[in-house]
Amino acid sequence: MAANFFFDQEVHSFLREWVNGHKEETLLQFEQPLDEYIRNDALRDFFLNTRRPIQQLLKNRIIACHLGRRSKFVYFDPVNGDPLLADTEQRIYNLARRMDSENMHVPFRSVHPNKQTEAGDTADISTYPTGSALCYNSGNHFMSRPANGNVFNENSKRCTAKSEGRLHILFKRGFLEDRLQEIKMLTAAIQNEVEALPQFFVIYSRHSLQEGHFGTSLVVMDPANPDFPIRVTVCDTLLKDLPQHPRWWNHFIEEYSNVFGPGITEIIEDLSHPLQKVNIKGDHPYNHDWDCPYYAASMADALADMVKNDPDLILNGRLEAVHNAMKDLMPDYYKKGYELKDRQDIRRVNRLRRWLSGREVIKELVIEINRTSSYEL
Template sequence: MNVAFRMPLEQARLIGSQPTSPTGYTKEEAAQANLAFDASVKQFLRDWIEHGTVSAHLPDLESDVEAFIEQGALRCFFKHRDDAFQQLLDQERIARHLLRPITEVYFEPDAYEPLLARYERRIYNLAAHRQHLEVPFRYSPPSRQEADGDTIDYSAMPAEQVREDIGMYFGTRRSDETALNLLGGKLRQEAWPYVHLPVHVVTEGYMEDSLRAVKTATEHLQEKGDAQLHCFLIQRRHAADDRHLGAALLLMNPKQPNLPQRVIFCDTLNPSGIPPWWHKFKHKLDTVFPQPEGHAPVSDRLEDGGVNLQRLHDGVPVRHQDIDCAFYTFSMVRALVGVAKSAPHMILHGPVEKIVSLMTARMPEYFVLPDRPRDPALVREENVWLRWNTGQEALKNMKRRPTIEVPMPQMVVLETTQQAIELPA
């Protein structure tokens, strides 16, 4: 299947029907680049061994050294070096390949699976075993890895033993904490500075934890004598047993921290007129914001601000399933930040339908016009592009990261001004 691939905006063009890859980068070009990368990593490992960094028990025979490089050397390097990834990124040739743009990646046209070098995939897989070294979407889950970091090759297995799942594919792997933290950081940057309506972004815990954080933050504002309305925007997974991500907007009055003035729930699925998580969200609202007996529950104030972007999985091949709710909800929250800044009166008093229209107008990656979504194939390709660039951002952060890190105390931080509101985790 050959379809058009959406390129970065600065190079936007439709490739049409390419005989090789939707990006226009051929399989032969990718294979040559991958061979050069593998050679660079092997030479790096060879230098590491020759400098005597490995155990003295390593055999001296050249053939044994080469066999070690082909099998366990990279795993050994990651095992003995806390800064293994940073050292690799300090090598210009290695870093250039890992940080290459999507236009220099060959993707299988059907599944959008990138053709990665053997040692590149090993690096991603081995690094993912260490906290904060995950390169989002580019590593296989531990159950899909062999001892030396190779991804298990299903093509060599009997067909009856192959069980497809979303972890097999670059385009269907779930967003890990590294990806969510990168997205959350961008949202907090978008929220500051504000002019009229203070905007807070919450990206910690699960949805109920985030609702409690909003309530606690509002109580702190009350203690400080703040009487201004505040807009809180949440982007989180729903629960430990539900990995779908949702977004929510809460308008809070510090004088009434237990009574949200407005609540808008933004889901990315709307198959039958009601978002799948609607009733669960209502329950969590009433759990976090209980009202006195005889008063209407907070859930009666709930408004639907969702969009029907995400595809359902029933009857869809695994490699085509839509596991991109992190990008949809990120786009929605970023757009709502923009609406809160440019048209705060709409957040305060406007009808939810108008807010959704203004939101979708600020989501050009997913909407051609307000309330008019892009073709699903183009949406799919946009998300492939976002997945690759999220990995690039993670690698750039690793490259900048100092070798020694001081662990920070865990806390919920709602960054709304230069002085953040810090809440116990």
């Protein structure tokens, strides 16, 4: 609370200095006393009249350090997991989302523009029109497509860095069938190389245009036969207990069959993990929307690490051994004995990951402002 109070004071000082140098741009001041204007409307005027306003704010070291602070300095609501933000901090995120491009959007820290007051505060749900769908769209929680895009970029950058040699990471926008066609082309391109060893492809993608759920696959190809894989394992997050299949199973089968023919159904193996079981009946739908990209990225990371550490296990290991090896490489979600972590522990991990996703965006903006900055977040 003290940190939030001092942050509000620092932003007010920043705005006071800005107002003194931009009298002609204080359009919303009207007859308000200066102090009242600073508290109520100056930040909105600053956003309306400043190019890349967040970057201008981040040039202030105190503001930058607070916006980019570590999760241990943040209080999270124990019920919904939302961070307790300073009043002006919440306004910064809301106004950035409302007035700027998606590139300025900080994930999981703003609400939809229709859920904001004119000043950029988060509106009380009781103020929504009677019968408005807004009331039922996750209330006032922090979610959006731009946030998902930022999370995708963050996870993609980390995971694709593991590509090397026979390991190919296809962590791209689009759908599973697009990636499978790409695999066939890449495999055919190395068909005539002297040492055409098995190639390992880790895919992170949405299933299809009809079903946008995220999933992960590992496809092993022999360059001598680019038309049919050696082994295929697919990963979802909705499985209760093997050998049951998740409800998205038919989408995996359809997309693979479209590319490799109906015979592919005989070799597809299910490596799904029941991570979504932490979301119990009655939970808000945003829990799934928030968590799924992190679950799928964790599975993709584990598969990539397995290829690097033990490719023979991928080629010849029993499915149960491969499944357990994945669990060893997913310590955020599994205990050492292959047992899924407690619901609250998993939700805490994902909450911290969401904060880190926002922090990564802030850090990148600071680096863009000044690559030789003397302070670190």
